[in-house]
Amino acid sequence: MFGQIAPVNQYVKLELRRTFRDTGFVIFGIGTPVLMYLMFTNVGGKADGSSGWAVTAMVGLAAYGALSAGLTVGTAVAEDKAAGWLRQLRITPLTPAQAVVGRAVTGSLMVLPAIMVVLLTGAIVNGVRLGLGQWVALILLLWIGSLPFTMLGLANGYALSAQTTNVTNVVTNLFLAFLGGLWFPVSEFPGWLAAVARWTPAHRLGQLGWDTVQGAAPGLDTVLVLVSWLVVFGAYAGYAYRRAGRRA
Amino acid sequence: MTKTHEAAPVVAFAGAVRTFGEVRAVAGLDLTIGRGERVALLGRNGAGKSTSISLLLGLDEPTAGEVRLFGEPPQHAVRAGRVGAMLQGTKPVPRVTVRELVNFVASSYPNPMPVDEALELAGLGELAGRRADRLSGGQAQRVNFAVALVGDPGLLVLDEPTAALDVAARRSFWQSMHAFTQRGKTVLFSTHYLEEADQNADRVVVIDRGRVIADGSNTDIKQAVGASLVAFDLQGRSAPAGLASLPGVLSVATRDGRVQLRTADSDATVYALAQLGPVRGLEVTSAGLEDAFLALTSPATTSASVFSAPTQKAGS
Structure with missing residues (x-):
């Protein structure tokens, strides 16, 4: 068992170092959701901990940060493919499964700071107050719930060229975040759009958080929709990796 | 293992x-x-x-x-x-x-x-x-x-x-x-x-x-394609006779007033060449891959036969 995991650990260590040295990623990936949160809650009337909007937007933008950070892993993968690093990895004893898991774990770990910084801003700047258990549940649920986006980002990175991946991720990011109601509540959408939104992974990720701050457990339908998207994007990632191996 | x-x-x-x-x-x-x-x-x-x-x-x-x-x-x-x-x-x-x-x-x-x-x-x-x-x-x-x-x-x-x-x-x-x-x-x-x-x-x-x-071994390949090329200027004169029989020489070509000798032993070739009279614009270079290919793929060149053909090798 150890023999299977140790190389993955080393790989994750290497990739985390690389990601954190990418200052552009760290600043924009983590900073953008925070900036949007501050704008949404402080422009046109100060929101404070007692207003529902400060909490709703905090959860929405933390989910948005998680979604963005998850997708970003794809850009890094596409860059590695172009540099020949994926090919070089394939001729080390690291197995394809270990390589994909290592990348997914790295991508997933990158999601955590993006979530936590928005929550911290909510607590410090907007005075959002939740129970300790709620904060912990919020972080864990948003983190685990972001896994479908990490898989989607990975899949795009394996399937597409570096530039195409970039553009695809930006478009996917904006589209999913908007449609999912992470920026503006779905309740303000026209009826038909709101109905569509409820089937999207981004909305269900937000729902995990909104349920938590209400003190409710995540609904079964929410979990089922997210797991379904995880299966779909995971299958896409596996397919894309095998295909990339043949061509790269 | x-x-x-x-x-x-x-x-x-x-x-x-x-x-x-x-x-x-x-x-x-x-x-x-x-x-x-x-x-x-x-x-x-x-x-x-x-x-x-x-x-x-x-x-x-x-x-x-x-x-x-x-x-x-x-x-x-x-x-x-x-x-x-x-x-x-x-x-x-x-x-x-x-x-x-x-x-x-x-x-x-x-x-x-x-x-x-x-x-x-x-x-x-x-x-x-x-x-x-x-x-x-x-x-x-x-x-x-x-x-x-x-x-x-x-x-x-x-x-x-x-x-x-x-x-x-x-x-x-x-x-x-x-x-x-x-x-x-x-x-x-x-x-x-x-x-x-x-x-x-x-x-x-x-x-x-x-x-x-x-x-084959690299000695084989040297002998087959000629490890080096020896070239010199004719300066308007005709090429001296017997170039092809100088020590080491595998082939002789004349191009734009320059003679090119492909040789397996450039030292011996140059020494013998100097005995034939004054040599102008002498140049000794290693044979490139293109030369090797010409030597190996040209049907006229029998020297490629020093290599064991891959089909014969497969059985051994």
């Missing part, structure tokens, strides 16, 4: 074919390499060198035929850490130091050499703390070399390791390589340069259009 692995040849291509649409990049390749051999795969661009290496490393699968590494399917040998390779067109990984990168690769192998030893062998001692993506072309290639050898693999595969290097970097690369191969490792490298093949391999395999067209 089991007994079968010890007995099996390190590399075995048997009728390997790889087609891309209409193109037969590898067209029935037969090649067996034993333990401890240092083999050069010589061929021009598009001859099928890189595709053969991809098949060998399990990065690609043959359309037909079979490729084995240490008697196993290539991917098994790669997983077991028996192979280290330098691929063509690999750019340094961004945002890691040389040591971090080499350290990671070492950690993925079952029995790696100490990282410092690998860095030392590749001539990277002073660059260990530098970022891999901020090095010169020659230095970056050394990093790729360190990555290939740090696992202390039984087989080292190098795809045109010196393609983008200048003369000084090329020389120091081969010095590093010798330090490693003295440990009795099996090495397969591809190159365009006959001179590199001659100096760094015990056996030269020439491939063209996806198949082996010649396979």
